[in-house]
Amino acid sequence: xxxxxxxxxxxxxxxxxxxxxxxxxxxxxxxxxxMLNLRLCEEAIEKEYHPADEMRCPVHFCxxxxxxxxxLNNLLENEDYLFSHHRSHGxxxxxxxxxxxLFAELYGKVTGANSGLAGSMDISYAKNNxxxxxxxxxxxxxxxxxxxxxxxxxxxxxxxIAGFGDGATDEGIFWETLNYAGLKxxxxxxxxxxxxxxxxxxxxxxxxxAGISERAKAFGVNSKSIFGNDVCxxxxxxxxxxxxxxxxxxPFLLETFTxxxxxxxxxxxxxxxxxxxxxEVSFWKKNCPIKLLEEILLKKKYINKNxxxxxxxxxxxxxxxxFDYAKKSNFPxxxxxxxxxxxxxxxxxxxxxxxYEEKDFDTNQKIIVEKGF
Amino acid sequence: MYKKITYAAAINQATHQAxxxxxxxxxxxxxxxxxxxxxxxxxxxxxxxxxxxxRDFPAAESLMTAAGIGAAVDGKRVILVHSRIDFMLYSLxxxxxxxxxxxxxxxxxxxxxxxxxxxxxxxxxQGPQHSKSLxxxxxxxxxIKVAMPSTAFDAKGLLLESIFSESPSIIIENxxxxxxxxxxPTSPYRVRYGKxxxxxxxxxVTLVAIGSLVIDALKAAAILESEGISVxxxxxxxxxxxxxxxxxxxxxxxxxxxxxxxxxHSFGAASEIITSVSEKQAKQMKAxxxxxxxxxxxxxxxxxLEKKYYLNKERIVLEIKNLLI
Numbered sequence: 088x089x090x091x092x093x094x095x096x097x098x099x100x101x102x103x104x105x106x107x108x109x110x111x112x113x114x115x116x117x118x119x120x121x122m123l124n125l126r127l128c129e130e131a132i133e134k135e136y137h138p139a140d141e142m143r144c145p146v147h148f149c150x151x152x153x154x155x156x157x158x159l160n161n162l163l164e165n166e167d168y169l170f171s172h173h174r175s176h177g178x179x180x181x182x183x184x185x186x187x188x189l190f191a192e193l194y195g196k197v198t199g200a201n202s203g204l205a206g207s208m209d210i211s212y213a214k215n216n217x218x219x220x221x222x223x224x225x226x227x228x229x230x231x232x233x234x235x236x237x238x239x240x241x242x243x244x245x246x247x248i249a250g251f252g253d254g255a256t257d258e259g260i261f262w263e264t265l266n267y268a269g270l271k272x273x274x275x276x277x278x279x280x281x282x283x284x285x286x287x288x289x290x291x292x293x294x295x296x297a298g299i300s301e302r303a304k305a306f307g308v309n310s311k312s313i314f315g316n317d318v319c320x321x322x323x324x325x326x327x328x329x330x331x332x333x334x335x336x337x338p339f340l341l342e343t344f345t346x347x348x349x350x351x352x353x354x355x356x357x358x359x360x361x362x363x364x365x366x367e368v369s370f371w372k373k374n375c376p377i378k379l380l381e382e383i384l385l386k387k388k389y390i391n392k393n394x395x396x397x398x399x400x401x402x403x404x405x406x407x408x409x410f411d412y413a414k415k416s417n418f419p420x421x422x423x424x425x426x427x428x429x430x431x432x433x434x435x436x437x438x439x440x441x442x443y444e445e446k447d448f449d450t451n452q453k454i455i456v457e458k459g460f
Numbered sequence: 461m462y463k464k465i466t467y468a469a470a471i472n473q474a475t476h477q478a479x480x481x482x483x484x485x486x487x488x489x490x491x492x493x494x495x496x497x498x499x500x501x502x503x504x505x506x507x508x509x510x511x512x513x514x515r516d517f518p519a520a521e522s523l524m525t526a527a528g529i530g531a532a533v534d535g536k537r538v539i540l541v542h543s544r545i546d547f548m549l550y551s552l553x554x555x556x557x558x559x560x561x562x563x564x565x566x567x568x569x570x571x572x573x574x575x576x577x578x579x580x581x582x583x584x585x586q587g588p589q590h591s592k593s594l595x596x597x598x599x600x601x602x603x604i605k606v607a608m609p610s611t612a613f614d615a616k617g618l619l620l621e622s623i624f625s626e627s628p629s630i631i632i633e634n635x636x637x638x639x640x641x642x643x644x645p646t647s648p649y650r651v652r653y654g655k656x657x658x659x660x661x662x663x664x665v666t667l668v669a670i671g672s673l674v675i676d677a678l679k680a681a682a683i684l685e686s687e688g689i690s691v692x693x694x695x696x697x698x699x700x701x702x703x704x705x706x707x708x709x710x711x712x713x714x715x716x717x718x719x720x721x722x723x724x725h726s727f728g729a730a731s732e733i734i735t736s737v738s739e740k741q742a743k744q745m746k747a748x749x750x751x752x753x754x755x756x757x758x759x760x761x762x763x764x765l766e767k768k769y770y771l772n773k774e775r776i777v778l779e780i781k782n783l784l785i
Contacts, residue, residue, distance in 0.1 A: 428560075435482075
């Protein structure tokens, strides 16, 4: 059997199977542009992060993991929900949330996506149904609740997407989630970006057994594992899964084997931890999703070097605008801590419920303790 | 119109009426669709509203809360039921890391109207894993309202208010209250958060009683009244927000404060209430305030020990008398 896992992928050397058969030229360029945009964004933030120290929040960069967000950006509608882990920037942009509001959020400014209250790990953009959070599998299980609600609606073909890393599958709630999704055939797609490491711990030190996607089948959730840096393949598999979920055919789990070239968090190298080999990092740099797609786009003459230059120029322009916007914006000011945490208005209750006088409570009645249970 | 019904029936009525008032209301919990219906509180819902809105859920408590959050984010108004609060603890991540901070993280753009009904067992040897009241844990947490209804009137009104408000709430219900009756309006109505009830007026001592201890406090106050001691009994109804204004006003008059809290002694709601008064008027008080609570111990099963462990009206009478010495 041809099992896909990190050890086997490394043995294979350079990936040669990328094919444009499943997509047209326009989509191919769209995927490429999205990935390049995300990469340049991350690199620009990395460059500006230290020593300026104006973005004062932990940032988990996703350099090397651009393929899944690109495919989602291509496939999702505004009404679809997307839940992300803490490595969130790709997913945020996948939902067409504005770049400048991402930058402003990192700077803790009032113009940020969440007025600077959430930061990189917890950023959301409710208008476009995008949410994230740092406690791994938690977001996955909330995505299931959305799917449950979507499934209760008439004439609704929206889906919920849960993006997570292999680390999230170490947590029990993840498997509770798969069980219920399979049981109720909910419109949810689970995407595991398996980058082999939960911070520094490799899969092989954390889990035994058949692997994440095989295990999903035991919970009644169809699944597949693929080489995750082939964006065309990721796009094709997600397209099928999403289309099936829209038709009411139930959940799917896609495990995409990919790699985080960045350190776990921040811009300072975590090489000193010595949790991964130089050989491994260089393999994945050679097989980076942008590079793989770019090679075939150039070969098939979908684009030329000049096109790439122009795309890069446009992206850099937007990045500059976003930095300017973030830096020039004001810091937030909070008028009420209480209302920020608990809504002080109750418009629905005001509309539906009346006040009634309470009558005297009978103090003499006996307190009965139920027997047996 | 009012009708005399039990605490359990009031909860049942509130749920039926809420689900009728709005199609967005749904309820989830273990065995909510079976005939006993969580001590009678969910009887009849499945027949009227169907299995999608009335969801029996696997014993996957962490997921249930998370799923409730997700459904609420998509516009549902969700009621979660735990027939034992102890099982709810599997969902602490969902409650603490997600539910409580959802509104905050989104800068008020996304809200989670979700109510958790958590039932605390009492008596018949329920033992340590079926009897703890954890209201002060949750009251400590920003972003979640906590209610402790002591009468059928409050049980119905607070549940309806919670379902139709925009922020999440935890309602802690004590099993010992389920058979108590009260006059309850037949129509849907609201009991507001942060508004204490003065259950009995008095001038010598302010006795704040929480949840299941309200009835014991009232019984104790009646005994004391016959001995010439006038006790004002205040039921805060909700801990977050807490109506410390009403409590402070009462103590300004009585100059003495006791708090009866059906929970462990240390770091609890009783301490918080006493602090909220002491910070304002400690110097004017005639006696040191007193906490009337359970010991800092888990609940024993053995019947005589169980009796000794729990509070009763006699104990409250004694504590109040000590306050007047």
